[in-house]
Amino acid sequence: MDCAEIRNDLGAFVVGGLEPPESAEIRRHLKFCPACQEEFRKLREVKRALDVTPQPLEPPPHLKKEILNRIHSESPPVRRSRRWFALSAVAVALVAAGAVLWAILAQQATNTPVAVVKLTPTPHYSSVLNERGYWGVAKFYSSHSGNQRVELKLNNLSNSRSKESYYEMWLVSGKDRLSAGTFETTPGETDVWLNAPAESRDYRTVLIALKPKNEKYSSGGKIVLRGERR
Amino acid sequence: MPRTSASNTPTDEQLMIRIASGKEPDAALSTLYDRYGRTVYGSGLKLLGDRSLAEELVQEVFLKVWRSSRSFDPSRGGFSTWLYRITRSVAVDIHRRRGISALSVLYEEDNVASIRDMTSGPQEIVDNSWLAWRVSRALENLDEPYREVIELSYFRGLSQREIARETGMPLGTVKSRTLRALKRLRQELGVTGASREVL
Known part of the structure; x- marks a missing residue:
């Protein structure tokens, strides 16, 4: 050759x-x-x-549909953006209302929760959690970024550290829902901080869902706790 | 599907602008998924070593693309690089969520892949995961006939004769196409500037 x-x-x-x-x-x-x-x-x-390159593989066909379904259940970015602008306009109006008032609000924004929501067990879990001595609240704080910081104080939600499951906090308004993040519990008191997007300010229903770690992410999980922000 | 700037085909960056500005955002995300779904899924399998976790990663990555579309700034880098960073960050997050405490020392973002490959050093892992991403993108950008011979010969391990039998192509065509595919892959990686240090 x-x-x-x-x-x-x-x-x-x-x-x-x-x-x-x-x-x-x-x-x-x-x-x-x-x-x-x-x-x-x-x-x-x-x-x-x-x-070093993984073999090119098609993701399972259902994945794309699930992703598109999930984004339909959320506010699209543009709508969120309009809401954000609306909130900004309100903020500007508040500033215009007077420096003193603004200072008071700013003080409240950083140190005082703007809402405290009692989280109660859903019917399916009420018996076991009440026996366990559960109680819990979600404290909402505004932040300078516009997001909401949420402190979850949950007592006796779990009596052991689970390796099979974790929790996710959802804020719900009608058919829309936004995740504030995931967390795991510790026996006794669980105190975690989560970060909810600014647009979730109008989402009044708070849900805590239990999600198995080995389950597909598309599942919303089982709703364990619920609360209404007033 | 190749990322392209042909006149009628929007670039990745243009699709991101559509999502952020609300101009048919669902269709734009769908197109980005068609272009990058395989790359993200493959990276998920490599980084997490589990199909179920890789599927979870794909979902989270594209939801982040949706939710963070307004923070994407094309002047600071291309979409592919941005998506790679999101993918790695989500992979680290999934590991944290799984609570594999014994490996917590590896949770530093740069070390995520070492959970699967304890024999590699951190820098090597970072280099490899970034290189794998770029090669995967280069493969996606190859024309179908070239991508096909690479997949059959390299990833499925078929001999050139087996490929000829399976596809009906003459053996000589299979050989020359394999050669051209490798050269184009090299060229594609070189064009992006991403792997000159490797190639």
Whole structure:
């Protein structure tokens, strides 16, 4: 085989797709041909890059549909943006109302919860949680970024640290819902801070859902606690 | 599906602008999913080593793209790089959520892949995960006939003769196409500037 024939087979050689006699012939040629060696070196570098690359696989077909369904259940970005602008306009109006009032509000924003929501067990969980001595609240604080910071104080929600499940906090308004984040509990008192997006300010229903770790993310989980922000 | 700037095909960055501005945002996200779903899923499998977790990662990544569309700034880098960062961050988050406490020392973002591959050093893992992302993107950007021979020969391990039998292509065509596919892959990686340090 001459250089042209060898080079035409080099790609197949690099990925290990030739028959043993063909590979042996290429090896013999490479030993004494610097030009083909250089070509081989370049192709081998591509092969090394492929070595760290995962095999291209199609995600399961249902995934795309689930993602699109989930974004339909959330406010689209543009709507959120309009709400944010609306909230900004209110903020500007408040500032215009007077520096003193603004200072008072700012003080309240950082130190005092703007809402405290009692979280009570849903019917399915009320018996076991009441026996366990559960009580819990969600304290909402406004922050300078516009987001809401939420302190969850949950007592005796779990009596052991679960390796199989975790919790997620949802803020719900009609058919829309926004996640404030996930957390795990500790036996006794659980005190966690979550961050809810600014637009969730109008979402009055608070849900705490229990989600198995091995379950598909699409599930909203089982609603364990519920509260209404007034 | 290749990321392209052909006149009638929006670029990734243009699709992000559509999402952020509310101009047919669902369709824009759907197109981005078609372009990047395989890459994100493959990265999830590599980083998390589990199909169920990889599916969870894909969902979270694209929901983040949706929710964070207004924070995407094309002047600070391309969509692919931004999406890679989101993917890695979500992978770390999933590990944290799973509470694999014995491995907590590895929760530093740069070390997430070492949960699966304890033999690699942190820098090597970072390099490999970024390189894998770029190669995966380069593969997606190859024309279908070239991508096909790479997938059959490299990832499925078929010999050139087996590929010829399976596809009906002449053996000589399979060989020359494999060669051209590798060269185009190298060129694609070189064009992005992403892997010059490797290639």
